[in-house]
Amino acid sequence: MSSVGGGEECTVTEQQLLPPPPVPRTKMGCSWLFSLRTLAAGFSLILAVLFFHPSLHSFLVGSTDPNNPFLYVRNFHVWTRRHPQKAQDLSMGSRSALAATHFQSKQTYIIIHGFLGSSTDGWILSLKDALLNREDCNVISVNWSAGSTTAEYFLIQPRVRTVGAEVGQFLSFLEDTAGLYTYQVHVIGHSLGAHAAGFVGKTLNGTLPRITGLDPAGLSFHQADSADRLHHSDAVFVDVIHTHGCYTFLKMWEDCFGIDENLGDADFWPNGGERQPACEDGGDGATSVKDGSSCDHGMAYVLYIESIKYMPSSTHFLARQCPSWKHYNNRSCPCGHPVQYMGFNADPRAHGVFYLNTSRTAPYGLLDSDCSAGAFSLVQIIGLMMLSILLVLLLLLVGLVLIQQYFGLPILARVRARLYMEDLVWHGLGKSPSTHILNSDKAVDT
Structure with missing residues (x-):
């Protein structure tokens, strides 16, 4: 006890002189x-x-199969009329697997699925059946696993270039091993697969006879360079069907899956190419589109599959070349010469931008009563007239030969002499010695 300055006493205990005990860790700190x-x-x-x-x-680092030289394409499924239901698998460089499929050099269709797709999707099987019913051919579906194992579009999109290059290498393998010719190949792709089809054509330097793009993907491809997406130079003939091709700056992914630009030699915009009536109230597009695709986006392959069953003699899916959808609705667009069809029967000679209407319910192909499937252009009409005249002259000549042969009448000799005389007179030689000889021979004959 002590006092300071005579004031109150201040007592300091021993406990107060000791350092304060450590603060225990609270339960909140431990849980954190x-x-x-x-x-x-x-x-x-x-x-x-x-x-x-x-x-x-x-998926992340590519294929690890030592027998598969490709990075993203795992294998290929093959169907023929000999094996129309159960797919046979092919891989790059496997000659034994190729021999087991009885693959023959004939018309071959390559199908490439799109984002989140599969090589055995329902629409691919339907397309396969339609093609095999139409003709004796090979149908090959590309199994690129990167398109079906993730929901990250921007991770998948850059890989379509490699997928296309690998399919191009596979076609070269078929050419060297099975004798497949490039002119026998038609590549069909949907969404991202449409751009992959373009890279197949680029790999083969544009020598493919035909590429069909079914509503090519728009996201990350708008205003892209021709070297980075499907382009009309990728094949001899590139036709494109747009069913969901719109573009909004803020909602380009939520609203539109297709591209809003013309990419091919012939671009078809059914119902304007943005929204399809089959996907609206009263339509059955939702049941026709399979495998989880957006209805408008998937209608591209639905319409194409239906077009295979029609022959060019009908006017189903007949399209008119127009500057815009508004002009088409105003009925100010002609039928076209030659007549152009959307889908399987597209004419490689007719290039441009085409519009048409389709139905809300299947069958979707409508008849165009104002256009004739057999319409001829003015040039074709003149050509047919000249061909008819030549045919008549040929028949007349054959008749003269028969008359001379069986009746002994020197008709052809007289015709030749008369033509020769007229030719001499035309050239001012009518008074030449040879002319007098011919005239004297003529007098003797008479």
């Missing part, structure tokens, strides 16, 4: 630390699964 460790462990586990899981690892 435990949560961080849990999150880190969980994140590491997710990364490990993504990288080391067999299916996802091949």
